[in-house]
Amino acid sequence: MGFTEYEPGASFPGVIGRTADESEPAWPRPVRAVEGSPNVVIVVLDDTGFGHLGCYGSPIATPNLDRLASRGLRYNNMHTTALCSPSRACIVTGRNHHSNAMASITEMATGYPGYNGAIPFENGFLSEMLLQHGYSTYMVGKYHLLPSREETPAGPYDRWPLGRGFQRYYGFLGGDTSQWDPDLVYDNHQVEPPRTPAEGYHLTEDLADKAIEFIADAKQIDPGKPFYLHFCPGATHAPHHVPKEWADRYRGAFDDGWEVYRERVFARQKELGIVPQAAELSRHDPDVPEWSTLSSDQRRLYARMMEVFAGFLSHTDHHIGRVLDFLESIGELDNTLVMVVSDNGASAEGGPTGTTNEAQFFNNAPEPFEDSLAVIEEIGGPNHFNHYPWGWTWAGNTPFRRWKRETYRGGTSDPFIVSWPRGIRASGEVRHQYTHIIDIVPTVLELLGLEPPQSIRGVTQSPLQGVSFGYSLGDGQAESRHRTQYFEMLGHRSIYHDGWRAVCPWPGPSFAEAGKGFGEPISARTLSDLDAHGWELYHVAEDFAECHDVADANRDTLIALIATWYAEAGKYDVFPVDGSGLARLGHPQPLVALPRNTYTLYPNTQSVPFFAGPRLLNRAHSISAAVRIPDEGAEGVLLAQGTAAGGFSFYVQDGRLRYVHNWVGRERFEVTSTEAVPPGDHELRFEFEPQGEPDPAHGHGMPGRFQLYVDNALVGASEAPWTTPFMFNPGAMTCGADPGSAVTTAYAAPFRFTGTLQKVTVDLSGELIQDKESELRAAMARQ
Incomplete structure (x- = not known):
């Protein structure tokens, strides 16, 4: 090879003299795979x-x-x-x-x-x-x-x-x-x-x-x-x-x-x-x-x-x-x-x-x-x-x-x-x-x-x-x-052992037979009832596709398999048994940062995934953007989350401030300002004020009032009969643009904001602006 190698950590096999001409080099051997490894x-x-x-x-x-x-x-x-x-x-x-x-x-x-x-x-x-x-x-x-x-x-x-x-x-x-x-x-x-x-x-x-x-x-x-x-x-x-x-x-x-x-x-x-x-x-x-x-x-x-x-x-x-x-x-x-x-x-x-x-x-x-x-x-x-x-x-x-x-x-x-x-x-x-x-x-x-x-x-x-x-x-x-x-x-x-397979289906062998849908929770009493009556047994060594439940004829085998399931479950951290489905999406879990009610986002940054960002659904919230509108005007997205499959966008178009909530790609609830945003430095704000309770069983999140403000003055309002109940999927949140599949057909992605956008603040504290005079003007304008 023309050089000497040695294992890292081993003694140096070369020679170190006073000068290079009386020394001999050696090199730590890099990690190499065995020759011919696949x-x-x-x-x-x-x-x-x-x-x-x-x-x-x-x-x-x-x-x-x-x-x-x-x-x-x-x-x-x-x-x-x-x-x-x-x-x-x-x-x-x-x-x-x-x-x-x-x-x-x-x-x-x-x-x-x-x-x-x-x-x-x-x-x-x-x-x-x-x-x-x-x-x-x-x-x-x-x-x-x-x-x-x-x-x-x-x-x-x-x-x-x-x-x-x-x-x-x-x-x-x-x-x-x-x-x-x-x-x-x-x-x-x-x-x-x-x-x-x-x-x-x-x-x-x-x-x-x-x-x-x-x-x-x-x-x-x-x-x-x-x-x-x-x-x-x-x-x-x-x-x-x-x-x-x-x-x-x-x-x-x-x-x-x-x-x-x-x-x-x-x-x-x-x-x-x-x-x-x-x-x-x-x-x-x-x-x-x-x-x-x-x-x-x-x-x-x-x-x-x-x-x-x-x-x-x-x-x-x-x-x-x-x-x-x-x-x-x-x-x-x-x-x-x-x-x-x-x-x-x-x-x-x-x-x-x-x-x-x-x-x-x-x-x-x-x-x-x-x-x-x-x-x-x-x-x-x-x-x-x-x-x-x-x-x-x-x-x-x-x-x-x-x-x-x-x-x-x-x-x-x-x-x-x-x-x-x-x-x-x-x-x-x-x-x-x-x-x-x-x-x-x-x-x-x-x-x-x-x-x-x-x-x-x-x-x-x-x-x-x-x-x-x-x-x-x-x-x-x-x-x-x-x-x-x-x-x-x-x-x-379920549990497999030596050609036998015991299955305890939840909520049942099918939704029709169970009379329940996916994601039903399991209580301690329910689990006990399932262990007593809910297990099926299949001899898969002979019954390849689990067609014949032979639990009644092989009770001892079934009992042994249930006990084996519990032993394996204890060994591998299976407990607690949890039958819930979509409810787990709302399970509280720590984020990277400590909990807070205020999130500040900046343009030209990476998107924030749905489960790592502020949770806006089914709660009062506001979105405030600090912007500078040039004399010739500006347009583009201030803050967007989701895609054409569902999400929201807060944006400026044709000089007016706008917000749209895309409900699972089927309906879009919108509000538009009654007047154009003038040139200069402004705070542009959207507020969601809940007006009732959500109905998640029928796919409806919380209804509410959409309100738009320019420098704390109400410039637009509308009502949404419902919003999205659980999640936007995909649900990334982006400041200053709506990349990929646009939330609304009103513009073409990414529709980047063309003015100066300093930051966008999302507030989940529930503190909303009260401007009775402006609210009255906006209400009259909608008649």
């Missing part, structure tokens, strides 16, 4: 069900994932947690989701050890582990592993991707985002997309571009250095956004409905050996109407929603294929360990009728069918935040029952593909061993010949809780080594 690529799909991929029996074209499967293995017994953040935490740590403090999504964190959303540093990420062994580490796409309250420019950044071992990051930090106008983060700062939707921008393509760029950057400098890429497209989570030509490829493909889809996929799954020949198709879900009972317009709309979803998945497969093709072009694909998994089963967040705006689901405000039908040809485009009806959810999880958020197999069983041509001899085969996503990290480490680290950055590491499935790669007949696995998600519980 690259690692883990692809995490989102809300993709067991029956969605072509290689798992679906009619949806996924040729690139199918190619991976033909060069590798497909598992039919891989399990997730049934929800995204919890599953993603398991995938990167090898520990159970409650052990990761990730009982639910980060936005629904509560103040208990298994629930607070802050993954302990003793649970190291795979990226941190591989970094110690000379790997380049990249993450691209959806993160959703950060406490929502920490998704701010104030940090702390130690739980952001770069703080958890990823050397480079490009993607979005939250649970979902528009594929056309995404909330993007590059490393530790926000960025705008490089193009607009009109210029052909789409997030999945952008993510694939960045993945290729990151790999190429390093390989051109050090071709022998292996990399770990954690690739997490937003697909196929809502919004189902895709160029229209991709959706149009499926015109008419789903006109026969969801029952026919299930039957065809199930038959194909048997042909492919994905399900046992003796398997039965699970029952028709009581919450799903029979396709034949729908009107022709309903069938037309719902079929189109599925066409859009299918196009979205095929489009995603195409861009995953671009990454694989690049690896092949540089000679790296054969020595790349690729794993593909989804984070949970298909999602039912579109509700029984689907939606053109998923924010309506989160706010209990389903849209009228006629409104959806009117925009049928726009679904999938930038103007909507669409999701299909849960009949397609049920079909997407074929052959299983139920879906995401529930711990039946429809929520927890997902496609899983493993490919490594240089390291795995078997190809095109199906593996039946029981596996769980906590098994991924120990398997990767075993295949790379690495031991789990004892410490990371001085923090002693907890034991991995997964079991390597490396033994199964070459032996399809080997006995499963992962013998026991608990599940709990939003109060829905």
Whole structure:
């Protein structure tokens, strides 16, 4: 090599003399991977069900994932947690989701050890582990592993991707985002997309571009250095956004409905050996109407929603294929360990009728069918935040029952593909061993010949809780080594042990049978009643799709499994059992800063995420902007939050001060000043004064009075019959602009303020201006 190296911390092996000519240098040895170490690529799909991929029996074209499967293995017994953040935490740590403090999504964190959303540093990420062994580490796409309250420019950044071992990051930090106008983060700062939707921008393509760029950057400098890429497209989570030509490829493909889809996929799954020949198709879900009972317009709309979803998945497969093709072009694909998994089963967040705006689901405000039908040809485009009806959810999880958020197999069983041509001899085969996503990290480490680290950055590491499935790669007949696995998600519980599965559904086997909807709380008495009467038992070694409840005939087995669930729950921080859903969104939690009633925001700064900023919904508040209007006038946004899917904007246009509240994309309640804002220095103010109580059960937040002031003089007022009850999603707040998908169609984004904006102050104290004379003038002007 021409130089001497030594291990850092060891004695210096060179010679140090009085001068350089009588000395011999030596260098601390940099961390290098073992020569020939494979690259690692883990692809995490989102809300993709067991029956969605072509290689798992679906009619949806996924040729690139199918190619991976033909060069590798497909598992039919891989399990997730049934929800995204919890599953993603398991995938990167090898520990159970409650052990990761990730009982639910980060936005629904509560103040208990298994629930607070802050993954302990003793649970190291795979990226941190591989970094110690000379790997380049990249993450691209959806993160959703950060406490929502920490998704701010104030940090702390130690739980952001770069703080958890990823050397480079490009993607979005939250649970979902528009594929056309995404909330993007590059490393530790926000960025705008490089193009607009009109210029052909789409997030999945952008993510694939960045993945290729990151790999190429390093390989051109050090071709022998292996990399770990954690690739997490937003697909196929809502919004189902895709160029229209991709959706149009499926015109008419789903006109026969969801029952026919299930039957065809199930038959194909048997042909492919994905399900046992003796398997039965699970029952028709009581919450799903029979396709034949729908009107022709309903069938037309719902079929189109599925066409859009299918196009979205095929489009995603195409861009995953671009990454694989690049690896092949540089000679790296054969020595790349690729794993593909989804984070949970298909999602039912579109509700029984689907939606053109998923924010309506989160706010209990389903849209009228006629409104959806009117925009049928726009679904999938930038103007909507669409999701299909849960009949397609049920079909997407074929052959299983139920879906995401529930711990039946429809929520927890997902496609899983493993490919490594240089390291795995078997190809095109199906593996039946029981596996769980906590098994991924120990398997990767075993295949790379690495031991789990004892410490990371001085923090002693907890034991991995997964079991390597490396033994199964070459032996399809080997006995499963992962013998026991608990599940709990939003109060829905189950337990697996040696071919048996006990399930305690909450609120019941279906909403129709329970007579209750999602998110019902569980009291201590209710939990006792459930333990006495609510558990079902399935012998999944023989009953693949959980079709036959054999609890009555196997009482001893059931009792033993319930006891095992409690033992596992105690071991892994599952308590307290909490069945509540949307109510957790309002659970008090500490923010980065101490609680306060006044927030000051500045223009040309990064946006503030919904869960880290001031909570304006359902309370009196004011927004005050200190501005200078030049003689020629000014226009633009002073403060905006949300998108076209819902939010508000406080802005100046045509010389007048304006405010609009966008209620879940369906109605816009507005107020405009009666006179123009004159040139000079001014305080422009909006106030919301509550006028009644919210009705969240019907999607209505607090009604109230909108008031506009210029220098404390009332210049406009109106009434809003209701506002948004729970949240804006996406809900970033931006000062001085409305980037991305604009809150209102009254202007084009980003509509930056063209005057001088010094600051905007949001006041939540409830102290409102009283100007009776101006109020009277404004009231007269509205007559």
